[in-house]
Amino acid sequence: MRLLDISLNNLRRRKGRMLFLSLGIVLGVATVVALISITVAMRADLEDKIDQFGANIVVLPESDELALSYGGVTVASAAVDVKELTMDDAARIRTIPNKANIANVAPKLIGEVDVKGSSAMLVGVDFPSEFFVKKWWKLDGEAPSGPDEIIAGSAVAAALGLRPGSQVVIKGNEFKLAGVLRQTGQQDDNAIFADIGRTQKLLGKPNAVSLIEVSALCRACPIEEITKQLSDIMPGAKISALRFAVKSREETVSQLMSFSIALSIIVVIIGALIVFITMLSSVNERTREIGIFRATGFRKLHVIRVILVEALIVSFGAGVMGWLVGMGGSWLLGPRVANLDVNVEFNPWLTAGAIGLSILIGLASSAYPAMRASKLDPSEALRFI
């Protein structure tokens, strides 16, 4: 029989007690693992959702003169001789090296037209892309179902007395107003939206594009990288990243992360405390046993070894258990509770960290009681004599 056998026999013959001892660690580790893996998944999920929520890159033709303004972005005047963007440019955006990060491309052609005797802004769009990027759009009526159907911003509709179903004549072409946008508080309230192909014909600018709004998923790569790749394929264009969009995204995500880190720290401290107290009381229970060890000639180090080896085995097992429970929990609960579209992923670092943390807690919390107990005079430990 060796010292290791003493530890193993204790573990083997008192399984219930060991399970109870490891419960604190299992719960602590499981909570931290679940918290971290759900947060990581939530972060990915959130980043994607924020990135889809509005464009974060705008492509404009290079120009000296500034005239029309749309969506806070100044659009080069069509009157000036500039090198206009084309539908081909829009198509090429999906060919950059980081094309997987391009969630949406929304080309637009903007012009001024006469409707019912007043001048109005006509924006030619690709409706599916536009609805994708403008998730906040609410329509009274319906979405356009063909190139003969258009929608109008709330202000224009009010000014011109238009309502869903109205006939609208633009440059001699008849359109049906499928829906009216509810107030957005933005430029869109003052615009009429039509299919971009039809708009190009109406304005006599085949294939022309005034600006392209791009939604990039910037989780895996910096937005600067994508901007640069876009400049490479469209040397004549001005590419601007909408900093505020990126910035607010970063802030939201970092808030989420610090919340989860703070919560993890609290959980770890509580878990460590529980384990420490359990270990302490378990060593107190074992004082007599330790007295017997010492009386038969065990050195302090022998006693400490018996106790620490036990703690090592228990906390390793508890770490693995905690990791399994935590991962299982977040796999099961993540999609339901946190409404995640992104999967909780296996992360080897998290696994190693969970087991390492568990061993650290187990050893740290049993080292002190073990040392204290081994220091006792055997006669003190055996006071029942």
Added chain:
Amino acid sequence: MGLIELYDISKLYQSDGTEVRALTDVELSIDEGELVAIMGPSGSGKSTLLTILGAMNPPTTGQMLIDDIDVYRLSVEQRADFRHEYLGFVFQQLQLIPYLTAIENVMLPLAISKHSNKEQQLMATAALERVGLGDKMKRLPSQLSGGEQGRVAIARAIVNHPPIILADEPTGSLDTHTGEEVMQIFKDLNEEGLTILIVTHNPENTRYTQRTINIRDGRIVRKGATKCA
């Protein structure tokens, strides 16, 4: 000079600010091969004397030599080694490790020795057979009777072949018959040359011993009342 020599040993315990004088000026000499009974009323200091003899309770004053070694001048760890080499203990109760079988309990002192597993098995088996428990080696303490547990403890005390055995009320919780069996084992061991000191309440047990040390209020009152074995 005896195997064990106690010079002017006193022990004061501090408990909650008050001092308890457990032993006062104890002078004692025990020769190799003696079988000694230590008797006295409850609280008289018997266990204190036994743990001091056991190298695990430093006296407040005085000196103890065992085999010419000044035991309490050794470091704490050296004293652990000393206990391992010289002493075997038998306590009154709750002295077995609950999660180790009878034979594993007996092997406990060997776990920190250089003996191979096979040697350990042989030594422990021999010790258990010596106390008549060869057939119950694989049982846990909870599966043994009080007398059997006491005998496992004796086996553990002798497994390492120490020259001295110290026992504190080894028969205290046993019925008369089992108590006599245990005392007989001690007597047999003594006849093989071991020096044995037994704390006991029971005057009957002095039938088996050669000498009785009486303690009252921490002092030895009558010394050297020797009987024939």
